[in-house]
Amino acid sequence: MTAYYGELCTKMYESDKSMAEGPELSFYLSYVKGRKVKVLEPMCGNGRMLIPLMQHGVDTDGFDISEDMLKVCKEKAVKLNLKPDIFQAKIEEFNSSKKYDLIMIPYGSFSLLPDSLVNKSLQNLKNALNEGGKMLLTIVEKDNKIEEVSEWTETNRKELDGQTIIEYRKIAYDDETKILHIQLKYDAVGEGIVERTELMDFPIRLYNPGEFNRVLKDSGFRQITVHEVRDGYGDGQSFPVYECMK
Structure with missing residues (x-):
């Protein structure tokens, strides 16, 4: 989703x-x-x-x-x-x-x-x-410190409303379009089981x-x-x- x-x-x-x-x-x-x-x-x-x-x-x-x-x-x-x-x-x-x-x-x-x-x-x-x-x-x-991340990497974790929400991201930069492509994934975890996942594309024009x-x-x-x-x-x-x- x-x-x-x-x-x-x-x-x-x-x-x-x-x-x-x-x-x-x-x-x-x-x-x-x-x-x-x-x-x-x-x-x-x-x-x-x-x-x-x-x-x-x-x-x-x-x-x-x-x-x-x-x-x-x-x-x-x-x-x-x-x-x-x-x-x-x-x-x-x-x-x-x-x-x-x-x-x-x-x-x-x-x-x-x-x-x-x-x-x-x-x-x-x-x-x-x-x-x-x-x-x-x-x-x-744009600065010179863009670090691309090709695999899902955990970047945040919070206990919210009785469940754990974990944020992951991937990062890639397209020099032609000057867009930093950030993919975000959010997992809602309850009792060790992923109950729901949200995916979001987050393109940033630098x-x-x-x-x-x-x-x-x-x-x-x-x-x-x-x-x-x-x-x-x-x-x-x-x-x-x-x-x-x-």
Whole structure:
């Protein structure tokens, strides 16, 4: 069974990455705190950024492709008496009658899009921005430390909801397409028996430094600035956030 952020993957993700905090959250809050702005978070997943923003009084909508991720997001929101406007959608098909002052995609979710969907997705987001609105978009840049893994290798193990969930992965890089192909396998184990397995393809488009700047310019965005934000998914990790205007 292949699922995109299915139930087991979502449980594992939520156990590690439930809520944004620290320098990453502070960075995004610096664009909205104390201002009356309407924010959209495409690819919002389990609400790790959306919910903390709402807790700080920021009017935030979100959407994601994964039904399981959105379910977790809604459950967390209910416990905190929050009522986010979140819905299921693909970014390359997104069409909004609403207009937003700020659109943000934290961490590297946008790099899940292959080149064939990038321009259409950027145009959809641009169309949803108010004139003079900003976008904060994070991509994954290529470094020289790619280690390919040809056999299933255990990368995480958690005791969740009375069962053991084990994550395995394989990694291969295609230099022609610049895509890092990550295959993920999640086994739910109870009393030593694998009760359920989820498989997921997780292709990440790796950009060379400066390459994404040109992509944004070609899509009509302007005033492009790149910020380096540290400690996003964990201490010591950093990633580039592209700030641009419609």
